[in-house]
Amino acid sequence: MDTLEAMSMFMRVVERGSFSAVARELGLSQPTISKQIGALEKRLGGRLFARSTRNLSLTDEGQRYYEHCRQILAAVDNAEHSFQTGQERVAGPLRIASSGSFGRIQIAPRLHGFLQQHPEVTIDLQLSDENVDLVSEGIDVAVRIGELKDSSLVARQIGLTRRRVFAAPGYLEHNGVPATPDALSAHNCLVFNQMEHFDSWRFEHAGEWQSVQVKGNVRSNNSEAIRQMVLSGLGLSLSPSWLFREDLQAGRVVAVLEGYTPSSLPIHAVFAPDRRQSARVRAFTDYLRDAFAMDGDVCTR
Structure with a gap:
């Protein structure tokens, strides 16, 4: 079994919501897709999907595995592009966390401009007033306001809020x-x-x-x-x-x-200590820093 191919197949099933949808998309039979996922589950030693007659949902282990697959396949894609062009491409999934109000008012309106500059990036914006666990939630970068309490995180100050x-x-x-x-x-x-x-x-x-x-x-x-x-x-x-x-x-x-x-309160871009800062993460934090520098209520100093 080709592990990367199986990972890609698994991600397609998660994102399309069914085995049959992926089978139609790839021109394969549904049993072929099921067999591929079954072989992956056997290799991993556990179930990825909680199957029922009505829907297909991930197990907790499957959800964690999906987040790892996203990062691994994006890294593989960037590695191939870097080899060909000499630089890492700003592309792939970007999972961002922020407080509800700041995310809605200060981040969401700026995503259009960022994606115009980097159209190969796809964004998953997660808003919560609680500080989520970056690793378990698969967060690439969190934007947090105020003094940081968790010293184990890697942080970069990108602005101040007046x-x-x-x-x-x-x-x-x-x-x-x-x-x-x-x-x-x-x-x-x-x-x-x-x-x-x-x-x-x-x-x-x-x-x-x-x-x-x-x-x-x-x-x-x-x-x-x-x-x-x-x-x-x-x-x-x-x-x-x-x-x-x-x-x-x-x-x-x-x-x-x-x-x-x-x-004023510092605004930090925060990363898990063991998570590589990809080109898309660096591009996004640079974009926010530059945007805040032109805002009267959110500034860089």
């Missing part, structure tokens, strides 16, 4: 406008609790830094939920400027404490 304190006009009419960070103690502060020291807000003024403890009646692990609460007039928040960009322009929120600059 922050401001936002509140709805209605909230400020009823509760007053804070003139200094100390005045926040009298306000309902809505906090994003995925950040380290989320209830301590730090500001710079006239070259000096000040930290204030804040409190409020709601906290959340989702920044867009915080945004909705601010828009409803529930309280104020220290949030990324990009999250409220359109709301600020439309007058739905007001930025307060403008004489005091909140600390």
Whole structure:
């Protein structure tokens, strides 16, 4: 059995969703495809698919094997192209992880431009406000905001996200406008609790830094939920400027404490320590870094 050929066949079955679809595509019989997958399962010593009369789904082991196959076959393809041209091609699958809000607002709109430059790349964008395990989820690169807690990861800083304190006009009419960070103690502060020291807000003024403890009646692990609460007039928040960009322009929120600059948060491209940074990963992180350099709310320094 040709292992690479069997891997390729297995990936086709996963991506097409059935043995019969692959058989039609390749001009083979369905039993031939089944026999090939069966031989691969025998070689591996376990089942790749949980077969039923209605559908075809991967076992947990099959899912892990599929992610490895994606990486191996892409590496083989790049190795052949590199031998022929002298350089690695920017092509193949790219699995990206990001928080929900940042991925939706800052990454997704930029994918069109990246794919125009690199049309042979295919992207799987995974959005979650939890930090996923890069290895088990088969992530090529994760984009994370804030100080990194896991020192075992390989990281490259590609930008900074600026922050401001936002509140709805209605909230400020009823509760007053804070003139200094100390005045926040009298306000309902809505906090994003995925950040380290989320209830301590730090500001710079006239070259000096000040930290204030804040409190409020709601906290959340989702920044867009915080945004909705601010828009409803529930309280104020220290949030990324990009999250409220359109709301600020439309007058739905007001930025307060403008004489005091909140600390910016680093944006890192993060990689598993044992995962090779392919040409497509390098191209994508370079593209994001350059795009952030031209953004007023997300910058490189």
